[in-house]
Amino acid sequence: MRIQTESRFTELLGIEYPIAQAPMILQKPLVPLASAVSNAGGLGSLGCAEMSINELEQRISEMKAATDKPFNLNFFLHEAPTFDPVLDEQARSLVLPFYQRLGLEMPTNTSDTEAETFDTDKLALLVSETPAMVSFHFGCPPTQVVEALKGAAQIN
Ligand SMILES: Cc1cc2nc3c(=O)[nH]c(=O)nc-3n(C[C@H](O)[C@H](O)[C@H](O)COP(=O)(O)O)c2cc1C
Incomplete structure (x- = not known):
């Protein structure tokens, strides 16, 4: 039996199965779990809410070394x-x-x-790293942030 797995979600993200790993702050193990999900054809997620800009850069680089598949970076969007x-x-x-x-x-x-809020330094890093997906918790980012991320990912 063949299960229908293609959807707008899989097509947009370039993944095999319409399954996204729940992003979790302080997730352990972080990169091994997320990259395993991406490598298996789902969308691995890194909960980045507690990360400094330096850690974020480090984790993205570890993730890119562990998988060449799409993944999601998740942030909290709250006032400090x-x-x-x-x-x-x-x-x-x-x-x-x-x-x-x-x-x-x-x-x-x-x-x-524990949680750091999203800021312009993190946005600049994401624009240069172009993850397949960026998601937010505790709010919606301003239009300029969404447009900057979409522009970097070349999504209309
Ligand atoms: C320990 C823990 C940490 C979580 N951290 C985050 C987070 O950082 N960002 C987020 O958007 N959701 C976070 N969530 C919510 C999950 O991503 C998910 O949306 C939620 O658990 C519902 O999914 P489920 O019905 O499969 O459990 C967290 C959930 C748990 C249990």
């Missing part, structure tokens, strides 16, 4: 949060009863943020 101690205290007192009920210790470090 500022730590608000009053809000933090309110949030902590709301969840404290749940921690107590489960006998868990309340974490102390709340001012760190």
Whole structure:
């Protein structure tokens, strides 16, 4: 039996199967998993939300060494949060009863943020690296960003 795998999605991305790996921040293993999916004919994804520009460049180069197939780079698109101690205290007192009920210790470090937001340096890198797909979480990028990425990938 032959399964129909061609679709607009496979055609646009140049992949064999219409299957995209869910991008995950802090995914482990990162490049081995994503490149295995791409090499198997799906769309491997790198969750890039926590990456600095240097790490991003490094991971793209590792990915290109591990596969010559298309892949997706995924970013968070949020405003960088500022730590608000009053809000933090309110949030902590709301969840404290749940921690107590489960006998868990309340974490102390709340001012760190793992996720870096998308910026113009990352956009410039993507325009030069032309990944098959760039996807965003927590928002839609402005039209100029979409146009810049489409222009680099030569998609109309
Ligand atoms: C641990 C974890 C991390 C995730 N990180 C991201 C992320 O960085 N970017 C994103 O767009 N979605 C992220 N997601 C959402 C997944 O990509 C996916 O959309 C979601 O799990 C729903 O797919 P599923 O129904 O196959 O589980 C994450 C999900 C999990 C479980």
